[in-house]
Amino acid sequence: MKKVWILDDDKSIRWVFEKALSKANLPCQCFSNTNEAINQFNHETPLVIVSDIRMPGESGIDFLTKVKEKFPLIPIIIMTAYSDLDTAVSAFQKGAFEYIAKPFDIDKVLEIINQAIEQTLKSDQEPYKLDAELPEIIGQAQSMQEVFRAIGRLSNSNATVLLNGESGSGKELVANAIHKNSDRKDSPFIAINTAAIPKDLLEAELFGHEKGSFTGAQNLRKGRFEQSDGGTLFLDEIGDMPMELQTRLLRVLSDGKFYRIGGQDSIIVDVRVIAATHQNLEESVKEGTFREDLFHRLNVIRITVPPLRKRVEDIPSLSRYFLAKSAHQLKVAPKSLSKEVLEFFNNLEWRGNVRQLENVCHWLTVMSPGNKIIVSDLPSELKDEPITSINNSHAWQENLARDLSRQLLDGKSNLHSFFINQAEKIIIEQALEYTKYRKLDAANLLGIGRNTVTRKIKELKISRSIE
Secondary structure (H helix, E strand, C coil), rough: CCCCEEECCCCHHHHHHHHHHHHHCCEEEEEECEEECCCCCCCCCCCCCEECCCCCCCCHHHHHHHHHHHCCCCCCEECCCCHHHHHHHHHHHHHEEEEEECCCCHHHHHHHHHHHHHHHHCCCCCCCCCHHHHHHHHCHHHHHHHHHHHHHHHHHHCCCCCEEEECCCCHHHHHHHHHHHCCCCCCCCCEECCCCCHHHHHHHHHHHHHCCCCCCCCCEEEEEEHHHHCCEEEECHHCCCCHHHHHHHHHHHHHHHECCCCCCCCEECCCEEEEECCCCCCHHHHHHHCCCCHHHHCCCCEECCCCCHCHHHHHHHHHHHHHHHHHHCCCCCCCCEEEHHHHHCCCCCCCCCHEEEEEEEHHHHHCCCCEEEEHHCHHHHHCCCCCCCCCCCCCHHHHHHHHHHHHHHHHCCHHHHHHHHHHHHHHHHHHHHHCCCCCCHHHHHHHHHHHHHHHHHHHHHCCCCCC
């Protein structure tokens, strides 16, 4: 079996590691300087390296650089008694698995070493190769298959499309896929978020302006409708468009004509409009904030893009893709998710949808120490998010497991008694409520003795709320 290598010129540090690793049944070999370790590479390679920075001769950072050039997959944990920002940044830039400041808790260091070992020994997922041909949209869930079918049916149509879906669910990707699979694919696809542009500028952004039409209009400017002539214009968050601009948009959709701001001549364009919103436009029409005639012009073909929590089957493939994408951008090896993290992901609400998952994967690529991501690597705000029970008949067990995991991560103790007492209290309270506090009936329903019910009422401080 490969060994854990310890590099430190301090004999006492080497002794501590030898004892701790031996107790953990992990073979190790200690070196007092980097030259000894470099020579040992002629005979064997280690499982993990833990190296001090300041030693006689070559520094730990230089050693890290040399090893990573020849053996990029060996995790190297850097430790130092002289911790500072520049050293930490340099260590991670050179490829360190983790950075530890002395003095340290040996148990915590053993946890890090075990994480590094897990990275080198396990890899149950093959990362995406970004140079391989990938689909425009990733989705195996039935709800996404319906979206794919709609895109296919629209391939021979120029109909206006309205996309409904929560923010971050991928509406622009769907719009782009509709464009790429249409006869307009060789013409421009232009996307604009109508909610992100100030009201006073949105009109000029859409329809352009003539030179001198207002203060600051020093040149003629073509708007997005002209720029997308022959192609597709994607209007995101259409529900936030001001009422006066809704009127101008309706005219363009009706006859394909408009005027630039300050212009005298009408401009004719051939543009397919795809609009998107997270709002209920029918309600907006009733409330008078959205024109009913414009709604019907947009609502020729409607596609609903499902939120991520309703397509959990796609989370593994989406995660792998986003991790590979982030790794490619950062020029590092792609990371993978452990089974426990995937189970955790499957039960989150993902209020930010696919965009949130992408951001989380990028954060993990940058911040997690190992190539195999475990639950403790996740950002704290993600672990505090509510979970959902949609399409999950075992939600209560998974909720319990998730709550227990969080308590363990927070260092809580006496958890067995706590959770057992909580479960018993809920069971007896519900039985008493159902039987209108008849203890014998409750005991018979639960299959326990009446005296047990009486004792538990007292022990668990169950109040009699039902007479």
